Amino acid sequence: MTHLRRGTALLAGLALTGLALLTITRAWGHETLTRSGPLPDITEPISGTDVAAWALPTALVAGAAYLALLAVGAKLRRVLLVLAALASLGPLSGGIRGLMETPGLFSGATVALSLALLTVSVAAFIASPGWDTETSPKPGTDHSEREDEAQLRDPEQIWKALDAGYDPTSSTISTKAAKEEKPR
Structure with missing residues (x-):
């Protein structure tokens, strides 16, 4: 696995997390409350967190998992990536449930899950902190x-x-x- 592919997988994971956070916090629609009498109608924006309260926490978990990949060793990295994959299952299950209403949510969650599983498969090849200075003694050398x-x-x-x-x-x-x- 080349360094470029490893970096691309991590950057894509962080980019998808950022995109998810951006879309979750923006207005998805507006709701108009009709009031009687001389009171004017009220129009309130509906954000992604109003529609799907679980979307923000799962996006934050996935983002934290991708950021933590840069600071942990290979074994803990796999655990974090499985956590990121599980975090993307939340939106995926919500997308399946509401497939007819919001097909974009389903396809976005499918991409997130696929990327998490791809990153799990290349986790062993991602360099960990200090990988270039952590070397074992060469055979035949004697150091006192x-x-x-x-x-x-x-x-x-x-x-x-x-x-x-x-x-x-x-x-x-x-x-x-x-x-x-x-x-x-």
Whole structure:
């Protein structure tokens, strides 16, 4: 799975959540209350939350789940994506129930559920925080803790490691790697 596809799935999920939040909070129609006597009629807007009270909380849950994907590991990411898929089932069931009245709600919820399931399938390939610095020691290398501690005390070695593109706090970095410098 390429980085572009992973990012596209996350951005599409966030975009659909934003679109859902936008449409839920806008006026879907107007209701006119007719009053008797000299009192004028009252026209009140009807928003998406008036029609479907569950729509706003489920959109917020889905949005929070997609945002949390950026901060959690692979196992918790799958749990969050299943939660996002379940959150999209709420509008989907409402769309099935009112299919004749609001077919747009049904198709939007179907797209949201499909996207959530697609993202669940690529969840293992989405990079988690620190994925580029979390490495295991290479076989055949011998690192003593004293070397690493001495390296962390020497500011010059720390800067050389950073310039070379290495993490100076990593236990897998060798003294040789810290002394390497990239050509400028």
